[in-house]
Amino acid sequence: MKKVFVVEKADNVGTAVGEVIKAGETVGAEGRITQLEVVVNADIPYGHKVAIRPIAKGEQVMKYGLSIGTAIEDIRVGDHVHIHNVESNRGRGDKFEAEPDCAE
Amino acid sequence: MTEFLGYVRPDGSVGIRNYVLLLSGTLYANKICDYISGIVPNTISITHPLGRCQVRPDLRMTRRFLSNSGMNPNIAAVVVVDHFREEGCTAEDIAGDIQQATGKPVATVNIRGSGGFVNAMSQALHYAADYARMVSDFRREPVPVSKLLMGVECGTSDTTSGLASNPSTGICSDLVIAEGGRTIMAECTEWMGCEHWLTSRAETPEIAAQIVAGVQDIERRAMASGEDIRGSQPTGDNIVGGLTTIEEKSMGAVKKGGSAPIVGYLEIAERPTSAKPGLYLMYGPGHGGESLSSMAAAGCQVLVFNTGGGHTSAHPIMPTIKITGNAHSFELMKDTVELDVSGVLRGEFTIEASGQRVFDEVIATCNGRLTKSETFGDLNSFAIHRVGISI
Numbered sequence: 001m002k003k004v005f006v007v008e009k010a011d012n013v014g015t016a017v018g019e020v021i022k023a024g025e026t027v028g029a030e031g032r033i034t035q036l037e038v039v040v041n042a043d044i045p046y047g048h049k050v051a052i053r054p055i056a057k058g059e060q061v062m063k064y065g066l067s068i069g070t071a072i073e074d075i076r077v078g079d080h081v082h083i084h085n086v087e088s089n090r091g092r093g094d095k096f097e098a099e100p101d102c103a104e
Numbered sequence: 105m106t107e108f109l110g111y112v113r114p115d116g117s118v119g120i121r122n123y124v125l126l127l128s129g130t131l132y133a134n135k136i137c138d139y140i141s142g143i144v145p146n147t148i149s150i151t152h153p154l155g156r157c158q159v160r161p162d163l164r165m166t167r168r169f170l171s172n173s174g175m176n177p178n179i180a181a182v183v184v185v186d187h188f189r190e191e192g193c194t195a196e197d198i199a200g201d202i203q204q205a206t207g208k209p210v211a212t213v214n215i216r217g218s219g220g221f222v223n224a225m226s227q228a229l230h231y232a233a234d235y236a237r238m239v240s241d242f243r244r245e246p247v248p249v250s251k252l253l254m255g256v257e258c259g260t261s262d263t264t265s266g267l268a269s270n271p272s273t274g275i276c277s278d279l280v281i282a283e284g285g286r287t288i289m290a291e292c293t294e295w296m297g298c299e300h301w302l303t304s305r306a307e308t309p310e311i312a313a314q315i316v317a318g319v320q321d322i323e324r325r326a327m328a329s330g331e332d333i334r335g336s337q338p339t340g341d342n343i344v345g346g347l348t349t350i351e352e353k354s355m356g357a358v359k360k361g362g363s364a365p366i367v368g369y370l371e372i373a374e375r376p377t378s379a380k381p382g383l384y385l386m387y388g389p390g391h392g393g394e395s396l397s398s399m400a401a402a403g404c405q406v407l408v409f410n411t412g413g414g415h416t417s418a419h420p421i422m423p424t425i426k427i428t429g430n431a432h433s434f435e436l437m438k439d440t441v442e443l444d445v446s447g448v449l450r451g452e453f454t455i456e457a458s459g460q461r462v463f464d465e466v467i468a469t470c471n472g473r474l475t476k477s478e479t480f481g482d483l484n485s486f487a488i489h490r491v492g493i494s495i
Contacts, residue, residue, distance in 0.1 A: 005267055005449060007266075015263050015267065015346070016346075017263070017267065017449040017450075018449075018450070030449075030451065045346065046346070046432070047262045047263035047264060047346030047412070047430070048263070048346040049263070049348070061348075063352060063355070064355040064356070066297075066298060066301075066351075066355055067297075067351065068297075068348060068349050068351045068352035068355065069348060069349040069351055081348070082343075082346070082348050083348050086348045086349060087349070088297075088348075088349035088350050088351060089297070089349075089351065090296050090297050090323065090349075090350055090351060
């Protein structure tokens, strides 16, 4: 069985670190969590993340035991987790008015 | 106690290379520096597009980067070449800085002052040739790892960086510090989102406050542009590699600093005044060339560079060891990347064993083993940080 790598127990995503995982495949886990089987809903490229727990819209996406951002839609177990369903909580100049001297 | 073989300098610092540096003070002196370093053995050049028409804070920045690079212990002697006399950053200013701080031999050449390009070439060649012969008498001797100031960096990160290469380098950093050495980690953009990991290790509340202020400053500078920082951090190649947000990149990135106490905070390109073993954090951007150059200017003799996608980054005067946790990238880039630590992810060896391999590579490089980038001279990563516009 292909595996995803889970860094900490609190994480709700695992990372594909072997071959590309295809939609419909069942994967296990390596790392801090090893007792896990997840059916994957989409192709997961090498290095990308898959949800190992449901993450509701507005909840924090956890990796390294810490938040890496906020879910912007409901994420199901097995979903591909990336920029289409997670946004950063930091450095968001687009959410604030630009300072006048820098807005030229 | 681990030792390495280095060149002991007049100021007590220890070099792992023994270069004569051709240091360009301005864009217009670059060609002479490159020509001379192509002619005289054991010389190396530092060139750049700055040093003219800069706002004062930037001119001071340029002078600090150039002078402090000349102070790096890997440099045995320096020839500073310039053209116009940019007040506050002349060849004489830079040479004075280097000489005063280190006592190493420094000469200056001014293109206009020596009567044009051809005469300046001749003068620079004379100086470089004399210095090259002089420093060829210097010999390596055994010194403890406590003499080591190591930089850690990551670039073209992907998910394997945070899982394999950065943690391995973090363990290497802990080993260097356990032997009494020091490590510098810069790129405070990439501390954004995991400041508390760092502040919890800061030795004093002042250092913790400086860490937070450094991140706030770089975040404010990014937000002041009115842009969403996500366009540039994480970069496009980071996103293709699977990194989603700056926080995720930061957590992976900060793993390269290991778990040792943070004993100091440095401004960009600042030389630490303390010899206290531990991790030093340095203010600076995520730009690899500027970041590497700021750590070389601080006096780092060697740097470990972790890459996910593979990278050619290498600093001219600070040997740059490249590590990847991505087996595919290693296959593609094995002419420039030294170590493949992807076995960590396949369960073939532990992260601790991997960190020891990185440490062993660092010591071998300090003893004189060439990095892969040094073998073909692709030493591309000198860049000076800027805060303002050209005027």
